[in-house]
Amino acid sequence: MTTLLSALNLIDGQWQPALAGRTASSINPADGLPIGVLADSGRDDARAAIASAKKAFDTSLWAHSARDRQSVLLQWADRLERRADLAELLMRENGKILAQARGEMAFAISEIRYYAGLARHIPGHFMEVEPGAFSATLREPAGVAGLIIPWNAPIILLVRSLGPALAAGCTVVIKPAAQTAQITAQVLQELAAIDLLPKGVVNLVSETGSEVAQELVSSEDVDVLSFTGSNLTGQRIMAAAAPTMKKLSLELGGKSCCIVFPDTDIEATAARIAAAATIISGQQCTAARRVLVHASCHEEMKRALKSAFESLVVAPGQTPGAHMGPLIDARAAETFDSNVRRAIETCDEVVVRGAHPGGALANGFFRTPTLVAHRDSGAFFCQEEIFGPFVVLEKFEDEKEAVARANHTVYGLSASVWTKDGDRGMRMARALRNGTVWINDHNRMFAEAETGGYRRSGIGRLHGYEGLGDFLETKHIFRSAGVV
Known part of the structure; x- marks a missing residue:
């Protein structure tokens, strides 16, 4: 019998259950069976964690010691690198295939090391603004950061906020998605075990509801709020955070287009777009959603995409040769099914009709891909x-x-252009209103390169040097010393 895991809260350096004693089950989406229990917290847990983070920011040397921050981040990366088992836990709890889980862990470790390097390079500037009068600007940590993390890529989406927050000198309260509380707790155990990390700098509070998130958004003691999720939730966060005027970093929805020209290799491009559309079972904000094809190769691309989608292997993540695992949970599957049914009823043509596989997959939240053709954008x-x-x-x-x-969309997160004409690729990339445009590729991310959205796809940038900006304030210091 497999031992159930337990995801506790981390508050003021101590792992503990929810104050009210509530728990909830963590479920494997591939078979619907429990893999553990998580602390199901509320507002009091959130307030305790925020108080812990504020105390650590005000009383420890964390905000002032860039060398300590760098050392902690490097040690954390090293400890995670020794935990090969974490990718398997990520696969079990999230449902993604094992290769994607291993890739996510490797990306996260790389990003931690990237921000460890930046921790000791957050410069200001100094100048003589008048004779004998000097101005200095310093970049200082903003304070307590609340991080609300989604379930679809829970470790890299944690690290891309937590890495720069810690590098900048902030203290944090993390609210993970309930669906991936176990892997989040395991990853943070490796951070919390580092002796050099002051207690209270990193706090973790899980929940199945929204009380913790609401407290992070409305609290006067939270200076920065970083959220990744739906556009509607992002709008609610902006409204609720307005009275406190806290800094916001929001990565919201997307509807990524792949624009295909006839000079590309249609068969090869179709296979790569099918992979881009089904990464994490299509549960990624930058996943390919719309494929715009030149009229001269539309029918050829339709046949190629149909073949590519129908050849994908949908199976549990550990299955050799699997391309796509299940959706995250029953609610996500029901919402997806409802939307697909509505689309099939009104679209011009159903090219591939997806389904819920039976047999050995019947108890999981598996769905095969659906492809429709339509004229009205x-x-x-x-x-x-x-x-x-x-x-x-x-x-x-x-x-x-x-x-x-x-560009006929309220979103603007990402897009891709597929052509052998380099000038055309650059023309298109410049004209598209998206935070990221790939040429002859899709879903490529790097720790060093900023990403983020235009319009309703979000506020701020993640990854890269700009990723530090959401967690920093700029201070101007003036002194008139006179001249000799």
């Missing part, structure tokens, strides 16, 4: 983010129409 399924393996195929006649169609 204003249709709800061309405009709204459908979180799962669902793709719309559209047709365009020239570059101008392709740009107009791709």
